[in-house]
Amino acid sequence: MRLMLRFLGFLFTLGTIVFLVGIAAAAGMIWHFSKDLPDYTQLQEYEPPVMTRVHAVDGALLAEYARERRLYLPIQAIPKRVINAFISAEDKNFYEHGGLDFTGIARAGLLFVQNIGSSRRPQGASTITQQVAKNFLLTNEVSFDRKIKEALLALKIERTYSKDRILELYLNEIYLGFSAYGVAAASLLYFDKSVNDLTVAEAAYLAALPKAPSQLHPFRQRDRAVERRNYVIDRMVENGYVTAADGEAAKKSPLNVTPRPTGAHIFAGEYFAEEVRREILEKFGEKRLYEGGLSIRTTLDPKLQVVARKAFTDGLVRFDETQGWRGPVTRIDVAGDWGPRLADVRALSDVAPWRLAVVLETADQAARIGLQPGREPGGAVKREREVGILPLDNLKWARPLNGPNKGKAVARTSQVLEPGDVVYVEPVAGKDGQFRLRQIPEISGAMVVMDPVTGRVLALVGGFSFDQSQFDRATQAMRQPGSSIKPLVYAAALDNGYTPSTIVVDAPIEIDQGPGIGVWRPENYSTGKYYGPQTLRFGIEHSRNVMTVRLAQDIGMPLIAEYTKRFGVYDHMPPYLSYALGAGETTVMRMVTAYSMVANGGRRITPTLIDRIQDRTGKTVYKHDQRECRGCDADAWQNQPEPGLIDRREQVLDPMTAYQITSIMEGVVLRGTGNAVAAVGKPVAGKTGTTNDEKDVWFVGFTPELAVGVYLGYDKPRHIGRGASGGHMAAPIVRDFLKVALADKAPVPFRVPPGIKLIRIDAASGTRAGPGTTKAILEAYKPGTAPAESTAYAGTLGPDGQPLGVTPEVDRAVRTGTGGLY
Numbered sequence: 176m177r178l179m180l181r182f183l184g185f186l187f188t189l190g191t192i193v194f195l196v197g198i199a200a201a202a203g204m205i206w207h208f209s210k211d212l213p214d215y216t217q218l219q220e221y222e223p224p225v226m227t228r229v230h231a232v233d234g235a236l237l238a239e240y241a242r243e244r245r246l247y248l249p250i251q252a253i254p255k256r257v258i259n260a261f262i263s264a265e266d267k268n269f270y271e272h273g274g275l276d277f278t279g280i281a282r283a284g285l286l287f288v289q290n291i292g293s294s295r296r297p298q299g300a301s302t303i304t305q306q307v308a309k310n311f312l313l314t315n316e317v318s319f320d321r322k323i324k325e326a327l328l329a330l331k332i333e334r335t336y337s338k339d340r341i342l343e344l345y346l347n348e349i350y351l352g353f354s355a356y357g358v359a360a361a362s363l364l365y366f367d368k369s370v371n372d373l374t375v376a377e378a379a380y381l382a383a384l385p386k387a388p389s390q391l392h393p394f395r396q397r398d399r400a401v402e403r404r405n406y407v408i409d410r411m412v413e414n415g416y417v418t419a420a421d422g423e424a425a426k427k428s429p430l431n432v433t434p435r436p437t438g439a440h441i442f443a444g445e446y447f448a449e450e451v452r453r454e455i456l457e458k459f460g461e462k463r464l465y466e467g468g469l470s471i472r473t474t475l476d477p478k479l480q481v482v483a484r485k486a487f488t489d490g491l492v493r494f495d496e497t498q499g500w501r502g503p504v505t506r507i508d509v510a511g512d513w514g515p516r517l518a519d520v521r522a523l524s525d526v527a528p529w530r531l532a533v534v535l536e537t538a539d540q541a542a543r544i545g546l547q548p549g550r551e552p553g554g555a556v557k558r559e560r561e562v563g564i565l566p567l568d569n570l571k572w573a574r575p576l577n578g579p580n581k582g583k584a585v586a587r588t589s590q591v592l593e594p595g596d597v598v599y600v601e602p603v604a605g606k607d608g609q610f611r612l613r614q615i616p617e618i619s620g621a622m623v624v625m626d627p628v629t630g631r632v633l634a635l636v637g638g639f640s641f642d643q644s645q646f647d648r649a650t651q652a653m654r655q656p657g658s659s660i661k662p663l664v665y666a667a668a669l670d671n672g673y674t675p676s677t678i679v680v681d682a683p684i685e686i687d688q689g690p691g692i693g694v695w696r697p698e699n700y701s702t703g704k705y706y707g708p709q710t711l712r713f714g715i716e717h718s719r720n721v722m723t724v725r726l727a728q729d730i731g732m733p734l735i736a737e738y739t740k741r742f743g744v745y746d747h748m749p750p751y752l753s754y755a756l757g758a759g760e761t762t763v764m765r766m767v768t769a770y771s772m773v774a775n776g777g778r779r780i781t782p783t784l785i786d787r788i789q790d791r792t793g794k795t796v797y798k799h800d801q802r803e804c805r806g807c808d809a810d811a812w813q814n815q816p817e818p819g820l821i822d823r824r825e826q827v828l829d830p831m832t833a834y835q836i837t838s839i840m841e842g843v844v845l846r847g848t849g850n851a852v853a854a855v856g857k858p859v860a861g862k863t864g865t866t867n868d869e870k871d872v873w874f875v876g877f878t879p880e881l882a883v884g885v886y887l888g889y890d891k892p893r894h895i896g897r898g899a900s901g902g903h904m905a906a907p908i909v910r911d912f913l914k915v916a917l918a919d920k921a922p923v924p925f926r927v928p929p930g931i932k933l934i935r936i937d938a939a940s941g942t943r944a945g946p947g948t949t950k951a952i953l954e955a956y957k958p959g960t961a962p963a964e965s966t967a968y969a970g971t972l973g974p975d976g977q978p979l980g981v982t983p984e985v986d987r988a989v990r991t992g993t994g995g996l997y
Contacts, residue, residue, distance in 0.1 A: 221311065221344065222791065223243075223245060223247060223347060223348060223356070223357075224241070224242060224243045224245060224356075224465070224466035224468075225241070225245050225246065225247050225466065225467070225468030225791055226239050226240060226241030226243070226244050226245055226246065226360070226465075226468065227239065227240045227241065227455070227463075227464055227465065227467060227468060227469040227470075227471065228246075228469075228470055228471070229448060229451055229452075229471045229473060230470070230471065230472050230473065231441060231444070231473060231475040231476070231477050232472070232473065232474055232475055232476050232477075232633075232786070233476075233477060235440070235441055235477055236440045236441075237440055237441050237444055237447070237448050237451075237473060237475060238440060238444075238448040238451070238452070239440075240452060240455075240464055240465055241465055241466070242465045242466060243354070243356045243466075244353075244354045244355050244356060244360045244364060245347065245355075245356035245357045245359070245360050246357065246359035246360050246363070247347050247357065247359070247468065247791070248343075248346075248347060248357070248358070248359045248370070249343060250339045250340070250342055250343035250346070252370075253343075253346055253358065253359075253370060254370060254371050254373070256373065256375065256378050256416075257346075257358055257370055257373060257378045257381070257382075258342065258346070259378075259411060259414070259416035259417075260375075260378040260379050260381070260382035260407060260411060260416075261303075261345075261346060261358075261381075261382045261385075262303075262414075263382065263407060263410035263411045263413075263414050263416060264379075264382040264383060264385075264407045264410060265303055265306070265382070265385060266302045266303040266304075267410065267414055268302075269302065269303050269304075269338065269342070270338055272302060272304075273330065273333050274302060274304045274305070274326075274329035274330045274332065274333035275302060275305070275326055275329060275330065302329060303341065303342065303345050304329040304332055304333055304341050305326065305328075305329040306345060306349075306385075307329075307332060307341055307344050307345050307348070308328035308329050308332060310345075310348050310349065311344065311348065346358050347359070349385050350385075350388065351365075351381060351384045351385065351388055352384055352388030352389060352391075352392070353365060353388075353434065358370055358381060361381050361384070362377075362381065363435050364434065364435045365377075365380075365381065365393070365432050365433075365434070365435075366431075366432065366433060367433050367434075367435040374425065374428070375408065375411070375417055375421060375422070375425040376404065376408065376425040376426070376428045376430075379404050379405075379407040379408045379411065379425065380393075380400065380404040380407075380430060382407050383400070383403040383404050383406070383407045391403055393430055393432040393552075393553075394432070394551070394552055394553025394554070395553060397430060397553075400430060401430050404426075404430065405426045408422050408425050408426050409422065409426075432552060433552070434552055441475070441477050441480065442481060442525070442527070443480050443481055443483075443484035443525070443636070444475060444477070444480055445525060445641035445642075446635055446636060446637030446638065446641055446647050446649065447473070447475050447480065447632075447634075447635045447784065449637075449641070449645060449647065450635065450637075450647055450649075450650060450784055451471065451473055451784050451785060452464070454784065454785065455469065455471065455785075455788075458797070467790065467791060468790070468791030469788055469789065469790060469791070469796075470788070470789040470790075470791075470793075471785060471787075471788050472785070472786045472787045472788075472789075473784055473785055473786065474626075474631035474632050474633060474783060474784055474785065474786055474799075475632075475633065475634065475635075475784070476633040476634060479624055479633050479634040479916055480633075480634040480635075480636075482634075482912060482915045482916055483622055483624050483634040483635075483636055483912055483916075484634075484636050486622075486908050486909075486911040486912035486915070487620070487622045487636045487885065487908055487912075488526075488636075488639055489908075489911065490885075490887070490904065490905075490907060490908035490911070491616040491618055491619070491620065491639055491887070492613065492616055493907075494616070494618060494887070494904055495614065495616035495617060495618060496572040496573075496614075497572075497896075498576075498617075498896070499573065499574040499575065499576045500572075500573035500574060500575050500576060500591055500612075500614065501576055501614060501617075502576075502577070503534075503592075503596035503597050503598050504520065504531065504597045504598060504599065504615075505520060505597045506595045506596055506597060507520065507533055507595055507597055508595060509533055509534075509535055509545070509594055509595050512560075513533055513535070513545055514545070514548045514556055514557075514558075514560050515556050517531065517532075517533050517545065517547050517548065517597065518547060518548050518549075518550065518556045520547070520597055522547060523615070523640045523642045523643055524642045525640050525641055525642045526599070526615075526639075526640055526642075528601055528602055529599045529600065529601050529613055530546050530547055530599070530600055530601075530602075531546075531547040531597060531598070531599060531600075532544040532545060532546045532547065532563070532565075532597070532598060532599075532600045532610070533545050533547075533595065533596065533597050533598075534565075534592045534593065534594050534595065534596040534597075534598065535562065535594060536594055537587075537588045537589045537592055537593065537594065538588065539567070539587045539588065539589070540566065540567045540587075540588070541564050541565060541566045541567060541588060542564070542565040542570075542588045542592050543562060543563075543564060543565075544562065544563050544564070544565050544598075544600060544610065545560060545561070545562050546561040546562070546563060546600075548560060548561070562608075563600070563602075563608045563609065563610050564608055564609050564610070565588065565592075565600060565609075565610050565611075565612060566609060567585070567587070567588055569603065569609070569610065569611040569612060570585060570588065570591055570592070570611070570612035571584075571585045572585075572612075573585060573591045573612055573614075575590065575591060591612070592612075598612060598613075598614070599612075599613040599614060599615065600612060600613060601613050615639065615640070615643065616639055617889065618887055618888065618889055618895065619638050619639055619644075619648060619887070619888070619889065619890055620638070620648060620885065620886050620887035620888055620905075621635075621636060621637055621638065621647070621648035621649035621652060621763045621885070621886055622634070622635070622636040622649065622763070622883070622884065622885045622908065622912075623635055623636075623649050623763050623764050623767045623883070623884050624767075624881060624882070624883050624912070624916075625767050625768065625771050625782060625881070625882045625883075626771075626880075626881070626882075627770070627771035627772075627774035627775045627780075627877050627879075627880075627881070627882040628771075628775050628780075629780065629799075629800065630768065630771060630780035630781050630782045630783055630799075631783055631786065631799070632764075632782055632783065632784045633881070635647075635649050635650075635784070636649065637649045637650070637651075644890075646890070648763070648886075648890075649762065649763045649764055650762055650763075650764045651762070652762060652763075652886075652890075653760040653761065653762060654760055654761070654762070654866075654871050654886055654888060654892075655757050655758060655759065655760055655866040655867075655870075655871055656744070656757040656759075656761055656766055656864050656866075656873055656875075656886075657756070657757040657864030657865050657866040657871065657872075657873055657901070658700075658718045658720070658723075658756065658757055658848075658862065658863060658864045658865060658873075658901070659757060659766060659862045659863065659864030659873040659874070659875045659901070660739070660744065660754075660755070660756070660757040660759075660864070661714075661715055661718065661723050661755075661756075661757070661862060662715060662770075662773065662836050662839075662840055662862050663735070663738050663739055663742055663744065663769065664723055664726065664727055664735050664738075664755050665711060665714070665715055665723075665726070665836060665839070666738065666773070666828060666832055666833075666836045667730055667734050667735050667737075667738040668711065668726055668729075668730050669711075669832045669835050669836060670738075670828065670829055670832045671730055671734065673711060673726075673730075674711070674835075674956060674957075674960045674961075674962075675710065675711050675712045675835055675838070675839055675941075675954050675955065675956075676710045676711070676712065676936055676941030676942075676954060676962060677710065677711050677941070678708045678709065678710060678941060679708075679709065679710075679711060679714060679722045679725050679726055680707060680708050680709070680722070680725065681699070681705050681706040681707060681708075681709050681713075681714070681719045681721055681722045682705050682707060682721065683696065683705065683721065684696070684697065684721055684724060684725060686724070686728070686752060695752070695753070697720050697721055697724045697752075697753075697756065698720060698721070699718075699719055699720045699721055700718060700720065700865060700900070705721065706719070709722065710938075710940075710941040711726070711839070712839045712842055712938070712941075712954070713938075714726070715839050715840065715842075715843060715847070715862065716839065716842045716843050716846055716847030716848070717847050717848065718843075718847070718848050718862075718863060720756055723755055723756060724752055724755060724756065726755075727752055727755035728752060732750035732751065732752060732754070732755065733750055735748075735754070735755055736748040736749075736750055736754075739754075739759075741827045741828075742768075742769035742772055742827065742828075743765055743768055743769060744759075744761050744765050744766065744769050745759050745761060757864060757866065758867075763884045763885070763886050764782055764884075766873070766875050766884050767782075767875060767882050767883070767884035768780060768781075768782045770861075770875050770876065770877055770882050770884065771877065771882040772827055772828065772833075773828065773833050773836055773837060773840075773877075774833075774837065774860070774877040774879070774882055774925075775833075776830040776833050776834070776926070776928060777826050777827055777828030777829060777830050777832070777833040778822070778824045778825070778826060778827070779824050779825040779826075779827045780824070781799075783799045785797065785799060786798070786799055786800070787799070802820045802821060802822050802823075802824075803820070803821040803823070804818055804819070804820055804821075805818060805819050805820075805821060806818035806819060830928040831928055831930055831931050831955075831957050832957075833928075834925065834926075834927060834928050834931055834955055835931075835955045835956075835957075837860045837925050838860075838925070838953075838954070838955045840860035840861055840862055840876070841858060841859070841860040841925070842952070843860070843861060843862055843863070844859045844860065844861055844876070848862075848863040848900070848901070848902040848906075849861050849862065849863050849874060849876065849901075849902055849906050850902070850906075851902060851903070851906040851907050851910050852874070852876060852906050852909055852910045852913070854910055854914070855910055855913045855914055855917065856922070857878060857913075857917055857920075857922040857923070858878060858879070858922060858923065858924050858925055859876055859877070859878050859913065860876055860877055860878075860925065861874055861875060861876020861877065861883075861906075861909070862874070862875060862876065863900065863901030863902045863905065863906060864886075864901045864905075865899070865900045865901050868894050869894055869895050869896065869897070869898075869899040869900070870888055870889075870892040870893060870894060870895065871886055871887070871888035871892065871895075872886070872887050872888065872895065872899055872900055872901040872903075872904045872905045873885065873886045873887075873901045873905050874901045874902070874905035874906040874908070874909050876909055878913065878917065878923070879923045879924075879925055879926070880917070880920070880923065881913070881916060881917075883909050883912060883913065885905040885908045885909055886905065887904055887905055887908075927955070930957065930958055931955050931956070931957065932955070932956045932957075932958065932961055933953045933954070933955055933956075934953070934954055934956060934961050934962075935948075935951045935952070935953060935954075936951065936952055936953070936954040936962070937950065937951060938950045938951065938952045941962065942962055943961075943962055943963075943964060
């Protein structure tokens with residue numbers, strides 16, 4: 176008995192020693208690993224990389240920019256269904272344990288012992304808290320050292336932070352495939368919906384992904400993905416988060432993943448979105464653009480953008496089809512199943528409703544075509560094959576440019592197409608199965624639509640297709656504006672003593688440019704046609720080059736250069752007379768901005784694509800509108816005056832001069848080179864432009880609500896075609912746009928500033944209109960500049976034998992011929 180007691184005492188002593196040694200070893204190990212632990216308190220201020228989101232003026236999403244596609248959501252904004260799915264999949268005891276799940280650790284340890292000698296990866300028993308420690312503070316190294324540090328950090332994190340904070344960090348940090356970090360971004364990228372709209376099955380699939388997103392790909396490993404999703408649903412039922420009936424229904428639902436597009440989210444908004452991206456990159460830098468979680472509210476009006484793009488591309492296509500058919504995109508073999516071969520041909524993604532098609536067979540009056548099949552989300556070509564008809568009437572424009580049928584009128588489809596030709600087609604509205612032949616235009620250009628009061632860019636088209644060329648011709652293409660610069664030349668004259676009825680002679684002129692340069696003989700667009708003494712108004716309305724040169728010579732090119740700089744058209748304009756005819760280079764954006772300053776009464780504006788930028792906390796870090804609002808910060812109304820906006824923008828042009836030039840440009844639309852725009856049926860002012868050798872054509876104009884500019888030309892400048900002009904090519908695009916954009920708006924006249932006098936004038940002579948005047952117009956004059964009531968000159972008689980009333984300018988022109996200005 177004594178021996179037994181001594182043995183038990185020995186065992187107790189040994190156990191105590193082992194226990195104390197174990198405690199000491201554990202303490203030593205904890206001390207050893209604790210001294211190198213990362214600072215877990217940084218989780219309190221953690222700000223993960225969050226994607227920048229760009230929105231249109233109506234709140235619609237335009238674009239997203241990120242290296243890690245993440246939207247950070249506070250735990251209160253994450254629905255319980257999603258939380259329960261992740262807890263069921265990853266850590267069902269999350270709310271009970273203190274950071275470590277000892278049951279899970281024991282199970283993982285047993286499996287590790289069983290797998291000794293095999294190549295199997297050890298099974299983890301990590302809690303959500305441990306995953307937070309690993310993802311935020313440690314590496315993915317598989318080792319006991321890392322697991323011990325992970326466990327120690329988990330215990331410390333649990334003592335420092337609430338369960339909700341830990342779960343918030345986890346659900347916003349985890350990688351879930353498809354470039355998505357966090358549940359909010361994953362919900363958008365997998366299902367194109369908010370986390371609040373996820374079904375049980377969808378939430379369960381997202382919760383299945385953290386362990387191995389690439390091995391649960393919804394298309395390449397679909398069966399495995401569904402199996403793992405259903406496992407999570409079973410755990411949700413087991414834990415009481417979902418009823419058995421709802422769980423069974425969720426397991427039977429298909430895995431309908433609809434990947435969200437990662438480009439521009441508004442059709443036709445690609446050029447605009449890219450311009451915004453470049454501006455943000457310049458303002459805030461690359462890190463803040465791709466990681467800063469900026470919220471950008473742009474000026475883009477999606478409805479106007481779609482209308483502008485359609486009017487612009489229709490104009491390009493309209494001209495291009497007059498040039499004839501250049502041939503198919505490529506050719507393929509149509510024997511057997513042509514679908515996969517056609518699917519491999521790259522189609523422009525932003526030219527809807529155009530589609531690629533292959534010619535299957537041709538007949539005299541029609542061709543049968545097969546349309547490019549779509550692809551499944553996983554990349555496989557869809558099995559359905561669509562066919563259609565291309566009637567002869569819908570390809571008669573396509574006169575061949577080469578071959579035996581070159582230039583001939585199209586009488587049979589075989590003159591244009593052969594089986595195997597891959598071409599673009601467009602469905603014919605109201606005629607199912609019928610299509611029209613299309614081709615990508617060679618000519619390009621740009622279009623800008625702006626609010627003339629604020630400078631906000633409402634729509635921007637930088638070319639025919641962003642997918643074809645990302646070069647933004649609205650802001651990056653430097654082109655000669657041609658005669659569209661003339662209103663600024665005439666504005667300088669009107670600001671310095673001239674009136675709209677001042678007479679300038681339209682007659683040949685020679686200018687000696689000095690030794691080595693020679694004599695310059697400017698000509699009007701209609702070579703050899705001159706009209707003699709004419710008013711300034713006539714000079715703009717009919718775009719008379721010689722009159723403009725005489726005017727520029729008289730007022731001086733330094734003054735004109737100062738005005739073009741003031742309006743932002745050129746930064747530094749050489750004092751050459753040819754620049755008064757638009758020989759310098761500028762952009763569509765600059766020209767529309769300059770015209771907007773005329774439209775708004777002469778106030779300087781800065782063009783902008785961005786209204787406001789907020790940081791990730793909602794603080795406004797940039798705002799375009801810098802006007803002061805007095806009285807806007809009142810807490811309540813106490814009979815004080817209503818708030819008022821204080822506009823301190825610079826006045827770059829006399830408001831009366833601005834109205835005079837506006838009135839003259841309204842005449843360009845009503846009677847002059849821009850007459851195509853008169854079909855809008857509402858007040859429009861504008862000016863056409865055509866450069867030397869007809870390389871570029873322009874129309875820039877405005878209404879009281881909108882300023883619009885269009886230029887067309889080849890990217891590598893070359894002759895567009897005989898007779899090409901801004902009035903025939905660019906103006907119709909603006910007309911088509913304004914007809915739709917202003918369709919539901921009442922006509923608004925241009926505002927007449929105080930001091931302007933409107934007087935009936937004979938349009939031909941610039942004198943006051945009399946009872947017998949057949950072509951009378953209302954002309955705008957500044958105080959004291961209106962023509963005299965009548966001035967009779969001896970020997971100057973009208974058709975009735977009575978003295979004819981003329982202005983001194985007309986008399987001087989008649990008496991002195993073409994010397995000097997006159």
